Structures are given as C-alpha cells and as structure tokens.
Amino acid sequence: MSEHDRELVSPEAALDDHAVESALRPRTLDEFVGQDRVREQLSLVLRSAQQRGTAPDHILMSGGPGLGKTTLAMIIAAELGAPLRITSGPAIERSGDLAAVLSTLREGEVLFLDEIHRMARPAEEMLYVAMEDFRVDVMVGKGPGATAIPLEIAPFTLVGATTRAGMLPAPLRDRFGFVAHMDFYSPEELELILHRSARLLGIELLDDAAAEIARRSRGTPRIANRLLRRVRDYAQVRGDGRLTLECARAALSLYEVDDEGLDRLDRAVLDALLRRFRGGPVGLSTLAVSVGEEPETVEIVAEPFLVRAGFIARTPRGRVATPQAWAHMGLTPPPDAAFGAAALFDPDEEP
Numbered sequence: 001m002s003e004h005d006r007e008l009v010s011p012e013a014a015l016d017d018h019a020v021e022s023a024l025r026p027r028t029l030d031e032f033v034g035q036d037r038v039r040e041q042l043s044l045v046l047r048s049a050q051q052r053g054t055a056p057d058h059i060l061m062s063g064g065p066g067l068g069k070t071t072l073a074m075i076i077a078a079e080l081g082a083p084l085r086i087t088s089g090p091a092i093e094r095s096g097d098l099a100a101v102l103s104t105l106r107e108g109e110v111l112f113l114d115e116i117h118r119m120a121r122p123a124e125e126m127l128y129v130a131m132e133d134f135r136v137d138v139m140v141g142k143g144p145g146a147t148a149i150p151l152e153i154a155p156f157t158l159v160g161a162t163t164r165a166g167m168l169p170a171p172l173r174d175r176f177g178f179v180a181h182m183d184f185y186s187p188e189e190l191e192l193i194l195h196r197s198a199r200l201l202g203i204e205l206l207d208d209a210a211a212e213i214a215r216r217s218r219g220t221p222r223i224a225n226r227l228l229r230r231v232r233d234y235a236q237v238r239g240d241g242r243l244t245l246e247c248a249r250a251a252l253s254l255y256e257v258d259d260e261g262l263d264r265l266d267r268a269v270l271d272a273l274l275r276r277f278r279g280g281p282v283g284l285s286t287l288a289v290s291v292g293e294e295p296e297t298v299e300i301v302a303e304p305f306l307v308r309a310g311f312i313a314r315t316p317r318g319r320v321a322t323p324q325a326w327a328h329m330g331l332t333p334p335p336d337a338a339f340g341a342a343a344l345f346d347p348d349e350e351p
C-alpha cells in the first residue's frame, strides 16, 4: 500500500490533516456527536466534581484510532475550565521525563497522556504514586547510595488514552476512577458529523451524499472527515462544487473505498484469509506477515472493524472468515471452510 493510499483510508492522522482536524473538533460535550453513554457518564463525573470543588477522578479512554479520544480530552479540560497539558506514552522514555511533566503541573490541570500503554515501565510506577498521592519520588544519586526525595505535586486529573486497554497493567488501570469505552459510530451519527464538518468548511453536502460517505467511513469520524475532503476535491474539479451522491460514489470508488467502506488493507487481510488460509483459522501474526504489515497494525487498524462488520470472527484457534466475507469478496468457500468455529466467537477473548 502506498503512503498516499494509507493516508486516505487509515484512521491514523496524517500530518497535513492536523490543521483541518483541529478546526473540526467539537469544543463542548453538547457538540460532541454520539457515544451517548460515555457522554452522559462523563458529564456526571465532571459536574459532580465541580459541585464538590475538587479535581475529578482520573479518566481512562479506550478505543481505536480516530474515534475522538483526543477531542474528548480537550472537551474535559474545557468543561472544567482547566488548562490542558498533552503528552504521549512514547515521549516518556524514562521516569525523569514524566517527573519533569508532573512537577510543573498547575493545580487542577488536566494531563492528557495519549497511548499510555506505550510508556516506559519505570515511569509507570512513578505515575501510580502521582495519581494516588499527588507525589513524585525523585531519585538522587546512583547505586546503593541513591535516595528518593518525595516532591509534592499539585492535584491534577489524568486523562489517559489507549487503543488497547487490555495491555495496561492492572495496578495502572485500577487507579482510574472512570473508564470510557469508545465504540464505532453508527452511520446516522457519522452523517451528523459530516453535516457539521461540511458547514464549518463551507461545503454544500447533499443528504444522500452524506449518507453514502457515512456508510463507507468504517464507523470512524476521522475517516468520515477525510473522505468528505476527498469528495469535495472531486466535486470541485469535476463537478459544480456541490457534493452530490454521484460525486460521492465516483470519488470513493476512485480512492478504492468499497461499498462497505473496506479499504485496501481490509481487503488485503480478507483476501489473504480467504485465498491463502482457506478462511482460517489463522493466527494474527501469520495473517499480518502475509499482508506485509505489523501485527499491531492489523490488530488495531483493520481487525476491529472487520469483526464489527461481521467479516471476521475471532476464535480461540485464530481468525476465521464468515460467510459474509466470502460473499463480499466474490469467492466461494471450500466445502470444509471453518465456519463452525465462528460459533465459538467470544469478543473478549484474545486468541
């Protein structure tokens, strides 16, 4: 897959998208579309803390890329009227990196720690203490003579985000008072998001075009907004600027987003699963190698949607294609295809 293709269909943010993405971010909980349960729960956590005049509990958000975790972190800070500090797990390579952030927090500040599961282990331990006791133990000296000097820090609210809640060590997970599970968005919710974005970008988006783009956006607002921009390009260059159903269909097929919203990576995964592994069961790493991707990319970017859309089932023996996958790819399953194993599907189980 070329970089260009990946940029179009991947839920990961591409660099030049950031300016537009931040312009399109909802600023308040009321403007935030969908995730109704999370919104309601979060609103209670925030309001009650405000009434008590204390910092709210630490908040963990789990969910795939592009579902709105960063947006929600910004909204949390805005709703609390608190400053926001943003960092990420990979940026914290040593506990000293974390100590530098924690010791400069202001009272009530919201610290957004993206990809929290990728933080260095020693820093994790420092974070436990900071979250619970608002203290960091700064190590002075080395070897047997090293001493820990406790340093008080201002009470703050940690907002952690992860694509893999299951990978967080239990002691860290347990220190969050509230865990928000972000799910894929329904096509109706994505339509609302698209209309809102079109309004902000000054684009004339017709209802049936919005429905078409929403249906093909893999349940992900970031993808919906990105496809909207590509359909806009098409309408501008080849049409009269209005985003009609015809424009949407033509542009999406040009960019190889299929009827179900599957992109090149999704189709490569399905193709390998069906043709090479006769529908499975096959392990995730083997599947990833056969499409030339990291297992993490297949697991986080492609698989959740393929499972959700009913093309793949995760079974204790590996990934299995469903009859719907064979039909979608226009292939006939062999007589011994392992559909039966799909009955063992348990969404919480990691084969």
Ligand SMILES: Nc1ncnc2c1ncn2[C@@H]1O[C@H](COP(=O)(O)OP(=O)(O)OP(=O)(O)O)[C@@H](O)[C@H]1O
Pocket: 011, 012, 013, 020, 021, 022, 024, 025, 026, 031, 032, 033, 034, 064, 065, 066, 067, 068, 069, 070, 071, 072, 193, 221, 222, 225
């Ligand atoms: N509920 C929503 N309503 C409207 N727009 C949304 C919503 N959620 C996300 N978006 C849009 O999608 C884009 C991506 O969202 P965001 O950056 O918050 O995702 P994320 O989950 O933090 O992804 P990543 O983990 O990859 O950074 C934002 O620019 C925002 O415009």
